[in-house]
Amino acid sequence: MREALARRSYGTTLLRGVTGSGKTEVYLEAVAECLRQGRQALVLLPEIALSSEFLNRVEARFGARPGEWHSGITRSERRRLWQMAGRGEVQLVVGARSALFLPYRDLGLIVVDEEHDSSYKQDDGVFYSARDMSVLRASIAGAHVVLASATPSIETWVNAQSGKYERIDLRSRYGGAELPDMGAIDLRAQDLPSGRWISPSLAKAVDARLEKGEQSLLFLNRRGYAPVTVCRACGQQIGCDNCDARMVEHRFQNRLVCHQCGETKPIPQACPSCQVEGKLAAVGPGVERLAEEVAERFPNARMAVLSSDLFNSARALKEAIAEISNGQTDIIIGTQIVAKGHNFPRLTLVGVIDADLGLQGADMRAAERSFQLMRQVAGRAGREGGSAAGVALLQTHQPEHPVIRAILSGEDEDFWDAEAESRRGAGMPPFGRLAGIILSHPDQPVVEAFARELARRAEPLRAAGPSCSVPRPRRSRACAAVSACAC
Ligand SMILES: [Zn+2]
Ligand SMILES: [Zn+2]
Known part of the structure; x- marks a missing residue:
């Protein structure tokens, strides 16, 4: 260097x-x-x-x-x-x-x-x-x-x-600190009642840490109580009035929140669609709901929930993190904010509640992000200064998925090479470039019709932009320096 x-x-x-x-x-x-x-x-x-x-x-x-x-x-x-x-x-x-x-x-x-x-x-x-x-x-x-x-x-x-x-x-x-042992818990083989997210195998591992006075981290990258609120009378899911996302229940605040646009509203008594009362049900887990399960399953454990929306200042978050570092917590429940750089010396177990979350998605970076996040979270266990080596357990329905396999095997390079190859094949960055065109108009049907017409006539655009999927000689110093540019 x-x-x-x-x-x-x-x-x-x-x-x-x-x-x-x-x-x-x-x-x-x-x-x-x-x-x-x-x-x-x-x-x-x-x-x-x-x-x-x-x-x-x-x-x-x-x-x-x-x-x-x-x-x-x-x-x-x-x-x-x-x-x-x-x-x-x-x-x-x-x-x-x-x-x-x-x-x-x-x-x-x-x-x-x-x-x-x-x-x-x-x-x-x-x-x-x-x-x-x-x-x-x-x-x-x-x-x-x-x-x-x-x-x-x-x-x-x-x-x-x-x-x-x-x-x-x-x-x-x-300093000789060891990387955590990684393991998968195949949820298909676990006896897990509906509405419960901590498998018997994971619970056993947490019990063992509690006995030894060590810390466990349960990772779930979902803020709020439940990601979906559905009406059991008509089947309708409560959506955002402002955009097309589903509203997420935040029970601590007693509100529904849109994680896409920030819109919030009180949790309704009656279904907004069929007006039937008392039939709205929370579906799926968020960290708040996981906290409920932890309190029930481990009644004597001291618990902390780390989620960005539960702290209104950076200082409050820092204090919570300091308390955990000092060993005042037995079980930490956290979203991705726990993945970043904190050092918890007594932490020896990381349980990833839903390792499948984020594996699928329209975003070409979904697998990459999921890989980075789980690697970082698993890396929290048994860090420098800690006495014991850590263990990271991933709960998954698809232990054979390439991302899960790469995380478990520690063969990072194989994962990156495979991802790079699939991007090259599809002409995606860094082998090709993407451009977005944003259209806006007060009248939705008008802008939709225009967008469709634009897509139909995209041929000249395609002809004008040569594909970058084949690396070309460098054109200029500046061009060669930009990592997203391969042309
Ligand atoms: Zn309804
Ligand atoms: Zn919204």
Whole structure:
């Protein structure tokens, strides 16, 4: 890494390290080298909530507080940092994706931590991926880029495989901590009554942890009580009045919430469709419902529910996390917010309640996201500082699914290669490019008719845009630098 910095020219390195391998320490070494050269360094992080823990660590390492850039800082602090970056008075900036656009005087290094994280993509206003723009900016500035991840995006993986990016692998955990043992619980062979989600095998594993005074994490990536509310009289599911999504019951708030557009309304007594009262039923599990089951099944266990909608500030969430770290909790129930970077030394069991969730979907990244998320969650067990090795158990109806198999076997590279191959075959990114056209009109039938007509006459568009599925010679330096572009 230091050698790459010493070249003082553009280059990108994928720093791939399993959870707990000490990636951060490795890229901070690159930051140190950059600062020694007198150039500026930028570290991008996906989660604002994590940055204070990170800032303290950086301050302890370098003896000075880095510049901070995220939505939580004031206007005047922003102005000050903007000017300092331009005058070269701040050497190290830690920030969210827009920190990339500060007017650095002499940028030598950009680190994109958790480069696969979807929060690097801005999808309102100006669309961009901060990861790809980092590579572009570095190519203009003659800077080095470090993309750090335990589970890189397919785009980055393909670029590293083709030699466009360099690659450094950290294959083992720091300090001899062991990776968790992974196992599947085949739900087809478990005796699980309807309305229950914790299988007998998983419950037994939790019991064993309770006996030893260790922690268990039950992971379910669904906020709220139940994802679907259905009327048992007419079969109608309660939908959002504002969009076409289904409303999710949030029992703690006693409301129905649309996770797509944010619309909320009180839980009705009568079915909005047939007006029959008392027939509305919750279908499927959310973390709140899982909490109910845990309280019933493990009445003496201390339990914490971590879900973004249950905390109204980053501080409240941080306090809850600190309590868990201090061992004041026996069973943690969490959505994907538990997947990110927290260190729970007493945690030795991770149970994934529904590993099949997210395997299917129209999104071409569904399998990739599911893989990244489950890998990260499983990595929470038995981390550095913990005494015992961890175990991760995945409850699934399809243990033979390629994603589940890849997670269990630890053959990450096979999974990425297979995903990359299927993208190549379909001409999908990074082998091809997609463009979206958004049409809007106050009158729905008019815009639908227009959209259909547009699709019918799309031939000239197809003719104008040559398919990128075959890699071509590089056209320009900037073009070659953008990882999503293969043309
Ligand atoms: Zn009804
Ligand atoms: Zn909605």
